[in-house]
Amino acid sequence: MTENVLFAMDARRASAALEPTIGLDLVYLDPPYGLGVEMNARSAKGEARGRRQTRSGPAAYADALPVPDLVAMLGEVAQGVVRRMNPGALFCLHMDHRAVHEAKIAMDDVFGRGAFAGEIIWAPGNGARGSGFSFTHQTILLYARTPAERRDVRWRTDHPALREPYAKTSTEMHFRHEDEQGRRYRERTVGGKTYRYYADVGRRLGSVWSDIPAMVANTPLMKEGTGYPTQKPERLLERIVLAGSDEGGTVADLMCGSGTTLVVAARLGRRFVGADASPLAISVTEARLRRAGVAFCYPDTT
């Protein structure tokens, strides 16, 4: 198995520097969202994380590009990445309301409009803020490599990670039978064939994910929090990695921030390709990977 690699550089350079033999099975990108501010990390008690303020910790990265420039940069990153994707690979772009619409059009240009496989609405559960309309969700755009591959894109809808419990009323109304082990089930006959469905398997999860709070990644009280701004919860990435790749496959996150995708991919038996342009992101990621006992190397790009 090729080793895990981490590039301390811009995502566009990283995709070009990738060994020609490495193909990508799942790409997740969580870029800046177009806030127009500098984002800071919390590196010590008492420091503030996120948008710059008086108590801010060290600068993590600038989220300063105007939306058209941000989207143009994302288009270039996607152009570099699509050439490295394996057949059936999935590309995920995590955005929020500020630039997701422009980003969708830019991704349609790169992959083809027909390659748009769907989107996940993730509700981080932070509650509404401010007096006006409040955005309480983010959007993850999903693309196949080409329109022809849209139907074959890897997304394991039957994986337990993509299941949620049936509503209590549904369990009580429909799952009226119990087998020898005490498991509740229902049966349906379609075309003369009878299928059995167990309540404890749960129902397939739709496109709105509201069961993974951002809080676990963003508070110093929780053990996965690194203090890096906009760190995503490991459970969110776990679900994406389990649904969108197979064991032994290669997962890429070329804007890896604190390294969430990379630690999760390694834990789940995938190899990874990571990159970030921020020196702080690289040092946080490196420390996180070392703590998790994950081996990786910085490729020689000279």
Ligand SMILES: C[S@@+](CC[C@H](N)C(=O)[O-])C[C@H]1O[C@@H](n2cnc3c(N)ncnc32)[C@H](O)[C@@H]1O
């Ligand atoms: C929203 S954060 C990623 C957070 C990450 N998902 C996590 O869980 O920690 C965005 C990251 O994109 C990086 N970034 C921005 N532009 C980049 C570029 N052109 N190439 C590589 N990294 C970039 C920033 O340095 C920052 O770490």
